[in-house]
Amino acid sequence: MPKSYQIAVIGGDGTGPEVAAEGLKVLNAIAKDEGFSCNVTQLDWGGDRYLKSGEALPADALDQLRKFDSILLGAVGHPKVAPGILERKLLLDLRFGLDQYINLRPVKLFPGVETPLKGKGPDDIDFVVVRENTEDLYCGAGGFMHKGTPNEVATQTAIYTRKGCERAIRYAFEYTQRRNNPKGKKLTLVAKTNVLTTGHDLWWRAFQECAVDYPDVETDYNHVDACCMWIVKNPEFYDVIVTTNMFGDIITDLSGMIQGGMGVAAGGNINPEPGGVSMFEPMGGSAPKYTGQGVINPIATINAVSMLLDRIGETKAADRVMQAIMKVTGTKMKSQSAGKMGYSTSEVGDLVIDAL
Amino acid sequence: MPKSYQIAVIGGDGTGPEVAAEGLKVLNAIAKDEGFSCNVTQLDWGGDRYLKSGEALPADALDQLRKFDSILLGAVGHPKVAPGILERKLLLDLRFGLDQYINLRPVKLFPGVETPLKGKGPDDIDFVVVRENTEDLYCGAGGFMHKGTPNEVATQTAIYTRKGCERAIRYAFEYTQRRNNPKGKKLTLVAKTNVLTTGHDLWWRAFQECAVDYPDVETDYNHVDACCMWIVKNPEFYDVIVTTNMFGDIITDLSGMIQGGMGVAAGGNINPEPGGVSMFEPMGGSAPKYTGQGVINPIATINAVSMLLDRIGETKAADRVMQAIMKVTGTKMKSQSAGKMGYSTSEVGDLVIDAL
Numbered sequence A, B: 001m002p003k004s005y006q007i008a009v010i011g012g013d014g015t016g017p018e019v020a021a022e023g024l025k026v027l028n029a030i031a032k033d034e035g036f037s038c039n040v041t042q043l044d045w046g047g048d049r050y051l052k053s054g055e056a057l058p059a060d061a062l063d064q065l066r067k068f069d070s071i072l073l074g075a076v077g078h079p080k081v082a083p084g085i086l087e088r089k090l091l092l093d094l095r096f097g098l099d100q101y102i103n104l105r106p107v108k109l110f111p112g113v114e115t116p117l118k119g120k121g122p123d124d125i126d127f128v129v130v131r132e133n134t135e136d137l138y139c140g141a142g143g144f145m146h147k148g149t150p151n152e153v154a155t156q157t158a159i160y161t162r163k164g165c166e167r168a169i170r171y172a173f174e175y176t177q178r179r180n181n182p183k184g185k186k187l188t189l190v191a192k193t194n195v196l197t198t199g200h201d202l203w204w205r206a207f208q209e210c211a212v213d214y215p216d217v218e219t220d221y222n223h224v225d226a227c228c229m230w231i232v233k234n235p236e237f238y239d240v241i242v243t244t245n246m247f248g249d250i251i252t253d254l255s256g257m258i259q260g261g262m263g264v265a266a267g268g269n270i271n272p273e274p275g276g277v278s279m280f281e282p283m284g285g286s287a288p289k290y291t292g293q294g295v296i297n298p299i300a301t302i303n304a305v306s307m308l309l310d311r312i313g314e315t316k317a318a319d320r321v322m323q324a325i326m327k328v329t330g331t332k333m334k335s336q337s338a339g340k341m342g343y344s345t346s347e348v349g350d351l352v353i354d355a356l
């Protein structure tokens, strides 16, 4: 019996369904080739559903998703829904509800892809960001006093737990070991210990204490402001970065830009526990203005598919998709920007399949 | 009677005193030329004093400083003092104690200075970041529960006041008006309203309400993660950015790097009120490894001196120093990196004076 995986696809809004379709095309092609199958369920969750029903997710969304082996997400963000609502009610509620406590962002400059940085090539831009994905300022704790008056005070509280930071830190150490960078295994903690003297003191102590268990991994520390400078100036300094949810949000996007931007960068929201359900997504938003024009770049989504394959254990398939992506970016596409690729969205999907 | 200004100089640690000396050299030269004088008081506050006395600042530090027209700071950070202590007890306590509620960072690529960005020149990298400088996560509110146990929880609270964000926002609007960018007057609020739904809701409302009073200024909004991407990809999008203390810390350093880094970037901690005392500093740290070698770049400190002159009302002198800096970076210096300038620290100071 060939292996079969249950895959949920949330196309979402704007160009999300278009890029998800290309991702699926590649997923099915590689499955066929490698002798496994993917049983795909499309879920219509997103802005349109929210506008009709008032809810971004059905009440049993988490129970539904727990039955799948993995999830592919297109994009959320609808021009008729106030900004922030779908992001929180769909994206964040899924991350938290499925306890996807790792946000993983491999930062790799593919051949042929333009980076905004001078003099940096694929050898220089090749690191991984491990972002804690369930705590920090993302917990939503906060409030107002004297709201709407000149005396208004607002608070926003970052909450961190030892368990929460330790599991992200251990994941990052183990990832660094597995990645086994020939230039040396190095894990850099990024935080702001000189200012966040309680929250990031916990991170600092947890990092030091965990490090003892991974003596083969060199450790380093950067303040978040310095890290953003080095990412732009010396990205080759980094092997793996581990950081908090809020700073990770910033660092992953900055890193995504230096690897070529929205068109190529992808990330995984990972629950690494046995039976945990993970969700993979391209970095770009729903780009509503391009909807239906066939000009959006599906490479980031196909990159997400490669991450998904790796996660479900189809590592050979994952690697073949990654190689095919690099062949297409390196030898075919003119640009990674929407409308300038030299091919339509679905032609790029076809090129990847041809290159498999 | 020629005008006379009282200037305090805190050389600080490492290479701080060396760069401060060059800044002072230029300050005295331009003063002589423009017919005013600077009465300089050197204050030995920093790591060495802390190691001897246990205090980074004397008890009456704020009272002492309130008598000055302005402050020039070299750098803080001493290899024998645990990281964070001097930054908080000196730098942050002065910012808060003197109510320097604006951190101003002009981001300008000087002629001849190398940016890490491809295809961007002095016309593209020319914007200003206005960072709120007294609130947010920098208030130090936070605590621990079950500290040191596997059940530990740590919190860190950002506190924002309407008064605090409004004064920064109004300063930024007025700055945008004065700057009067020929490409158009535009102020971009940078925050994370989709996640920080209380704290940044206050910022959002304050920004919208203030905007009404500045109808000639176009307004825009970016999430912090997107802003970091655009700074690297399209810095020419920006005219003036206004942001919170924590995000401002990140954005000013990232921006400092694209304008050429530690060697050139400077900032002001400004109390804009009548009688308010402001403090100007180069972006770089104390770089202890270069101490006493005469290789550190003083341009950033001389840039800080130009900002100081502007603040005390000597705008012509400020402008002449700025022009001289640009002549030296554009026609003399080989690089802005320590040890690679083609000149020693004091020779660079001399070159600026020659170019005045």
Ligand SMILES: CC(C)[C@H](C(=O)O)[C@@H](O)C(=O)O
Residues within 6 Å of the ligand: A087, A088, A091, A092, A249, B194, B195, B225
């Ligand atoms: C959409 C938003 C809530 C989200 C985040 O802040 O985590 C996004 O920026 C991301 O990084 O995936």
Ligand SMILES: CC(C)[C@H](C(=O)O)[C@@H](O)C(=O)O
Residues within 6 Å of the ligand: A194, A195, A225, B087, B088, B091, B092, B249
């Ligand atoms: C040294 C540190 C406390 C400080 C800050 O975080 O504000 C620095 O990074 C800066 O930007 O001036």
